[in-house]
Amino acid sequence: MEFNNNKPIYLQIADYVFDKILSGEWTAGERIPSVRELGANLQVNPNTVVRTFDFLQGESIIFNKRGIGYFVAEEALQRIVKLNRAKFFSSQLPSMFKTMNALGISCTEILTQYEDFIKQ
Amino acid sequence: MEFNNNKPIYLQIADYVFDKILSGEWTAGERIPSVRELGANLQVNPNTVVRTFDFLQGESIIFNKRGIGYFVAEEALQRIVKLNRAKFFSSQLPSMFKTMNALGISCTEILTQYEDFIKQ
Amino acid sequence: MEFNNNKPIYLQIADYVFDKILSGEWTAGERIPSVRELGANLQVNPNTVVRTFDFLQGESIIFNKRGIGYFVAEEALQRIVKLNRAKFFSSQLPSMFKTMNALGISCTEILTQYEDFIKQ
Amino acid sequence: MEFNNNKPIYLQIADYVFDKILSGEWTAGERIPSVRELGANLQVNPNTVVRTFDFLQGESIIFNKRGIGYFVAEEALQRIVKLNRAKFFSSQLPSMFKTMNALGISCTEILTQYEDFIKQ
């Protein structure tokens, strides 16, 4: 996996987990890979994965059974959607509108870009 | 001036300079405040302003006359717009599209939000 | 390490890094000493080393892995040679020719000196 | 006059004076332009010219008659040549040889460049 330099790796791993759950690959109640396993898989220090799991557990998206591993929470899917939608509408979108305004970028430009993005 | 904790202060000062130039308050060839002056003005350590000016000079937005001060470059305005547009289209927009996709947010939803934003 | 007063220390440290890479002591992909380590080693404030590394990263001679350290870039060697050659032919050489001209120093005189230099 | 950023302006003005004397335009015993005159002429702060003249007087290349102005010293020409030759052979040349060595630049390359330089 390749990591973006603008965002902490542990959050990018969280996004990776989100993808797995949103896509249905990992379902509620299912055990997810261990810290070491995922670390080796993504070529990342296990400590970094620990941090991701800490974060996800704090958001009640995964939970821990001591000595066994981490599991996808029941409400994981809804929580992820909720979490991301909230962030999207409260922070990502307004900041985008602001820079659009400042740079004189029109909505039609965005729509064109979006169509290009979909086609890929 | 109040600073956001998510972004280095020296880059926020760069944004401040961008604003001044984009708004036409500081024009090409004009001298801008000295490191010490701006530092005192924004309640920031002069060294932090030095760092901002280093960055802006690297981007050819300001230039230096030794012993005199910093001046707005001729092409400053265009460079700023170009810089910001590049960042917008290469990083901000794609990341937005990705989360839109993941969360099933449609373009029409965005447009509605945009109209609300404009009205404010 | 002893530093020359005519040139900023952080650039002299850059030259030190250049030497290490040109001599093959540090090879592409290899991790280089940390800011603190090199600072202690060269008896220089770590911040000064930070500045060197900033410069070298800007020139794409080293790159950074967050939380891990700095590494020699793949193309480092070529870039260093290119950088130094550019500086030599665009600035050092013409200024030498100019003073040769002004002082009436001939090429043969230079060649003699060069042979002496080689012998040492 | 255009100034190079690598060298203090006051020393570049000194080079300008050297040129005038070496070319015979200003001869021994002759009065040279006043600080204000030269400052206006070269678009430089008069204080900077003062510094140049200080330096030149220290090197006994010009001398001062109070209330009248600065004059070219008798031995000016020889001193300039001596000064520049000394600097050339003791510092400029060795440093050039060093970088030639480090970058693998041969003498023939230099000679070719020199011929190009002469033709201009």
Added chain:
DNA sequence: GTGGTCTAGACCACC
């Protein structure tokens, strides 16, 4: 552990 940022204060060359 790593680098990134910031402050405070100092000294310097230069204009």
Added chain:
DNA sequence: GTGGTCTAGACCACA
């Protein structure tokens, strides 16, 4: 006065 550099020491996010 200006910027350029350096030190010392601090706090932080990240791996």
